Amino acid sequence: MKKLNFEIIINASNNKVWDAMWNEENFKKWTSAFCEGSYVKSTWKEGERIHFLDPNGNGMYSQISILEPNNRMFFTHIGNIENFEELPIDENSKQWSGATENYTLISDAVTSKILVSIDCLEEYVAFYSQSFPKGLAIIKEIAEKQ
Template identity: 25%
Template sequence: MGQDLNYSVEILAPRERVWEQMLGEAGYRDWTAAFCEGSTYQGRWETGADMLFLGPSGDGMRARIELARAPEAVSIQHLGELAGGAPKEGSDWQGVFERYHLLVQGGGTRLEVELTQVPQAYVEMMNTMWPVALQRLKQACEA
């Protein structure tokens, strides 16, 4: 059984800017470098769309966008892992949800991130990488 994880950051920028920086191609590459330098995605941030989240090696995740409601929320359902661009058998990440909520707060945005049922082997790594990623996103949005 996995563990639910929650992270948040206060960003002094309107949520439309945070949304674009977080999910636009250039902004996405920047803040997700905290997880894997050269991270990209293939697909569309639209409800029901299939997505691939890839590192330069072709390793990554297959996912479906459960919900995309700009600039308020996006929910990603992980379907499994990729190894060298091909589906990997027996993925620990199948069924994990990654949800983002962008809340108006004062003159800025509170970004809340929720990960459900993260495999125990990844909890420490997530707790190390997520705060770094969110600070990168905050700096880019406030620049």
Template identity: 30%
Template sequence: MEKLALVKLTVSIKAPLSQVWGSWTSAEHIVNWNFASEDWHCPKAKLELRSGGEFSYHMAAKDGSQAFDFKGEFEEVVPMQMIKFHLDDGRKVQVHFKQMKDHVEIVEEFEAESSHSIEMQRQGWQAILENFKVYTESLSKLHRLHFDVQIEAPAQAVYEIMLAPDTYREWTAAFHPGSYYKGKWEVGETLYFIGPDAEGRESGMVAKVTKAKPGEIVGVEMLGMLDKGVEVTEGPEIETWKGAVEEYRFEERDSATTVRVTVDTIGEYKAYFEETWPKALQILKTICETTK
């Protein structure tokens, strides 16, 4: 049997390793980057990420003129490190992920087929890697979002209810049931925004209070993360969120208050916050308007 040529490709991604791995191995992400040109897309993807698990990515020209399934079987999977698989024509592929100081390096090696030139195949596979890079890095960029709600209650009352420990738990349950905070809403103080996991271990965000004027405004700046009770303020995972702000403004007029929320989030969670923040604010509105 003729030995197939091995083609090696590399790409550097400025994103946390967990995000890179998730983008590479999750069907919801794969459909957004797995194509070599803008004339093509990947409308469907399914995979079972384990040794012996199968995958199938449907590749199609946007004009409907061509389509095929890129499919095969995983041979070995080491989370956050390496994936080996073979295609349905028997060719082997391996992908390695390595965390560097300020980026993740991906090295991909594949056996070339004989019906197209090696250079053409190299260009096509590299183009997909570049799409992956652009897409994944976009998920780690901060986006500033704005939300507001009008509440039939005085600003000072809304301020106190929004930040009081018990009622804070109620309206933030929209994000994560059981959410709470530790610390004081005073300038210079450290706050811990916590969402306990199934085992009750504390994980969440660490922030510093930068603004606090009762009845008018409160704001925080993210410093790091709380990982199972351990404060982490350095590393690739932290750089993504560090410096993000969250701010609540309270504007009173005719005994009603408009709460204006400004929040920074990475692209990965943008759609989630756009859906969930309005729900949380409606819960807050109900609490404030029914509290006497």
């Protein structure tokens, strides 16, 4: 597994950036860089499960390992979802189960920086290397317009 890191500086406060990232409608906008129509189902509580889904109800389930509003959101990925149902860990998902996806906001009086760190299977490095900068640019656009 390879560790990928991304960052972007945004001319907005960290609470505006946080809203641009995790507000339900905004989440749909920026994650369209990965999959058009993607969305999330979550209680948004640390330690609880979160479902990352495509329009057909397929995706993955994870645990929110750290949630500090306006500061950090860390996920630990667990397994696949098919037709809205969590699947047991199989040989395929064993390859990446336990991978992390971490978002940290660093803010000063004028700007906020998003730092993203993800564990990635080699076969998806090119996809995420291309998609994450697009998604972060959408977050920037949303936050700077608020």
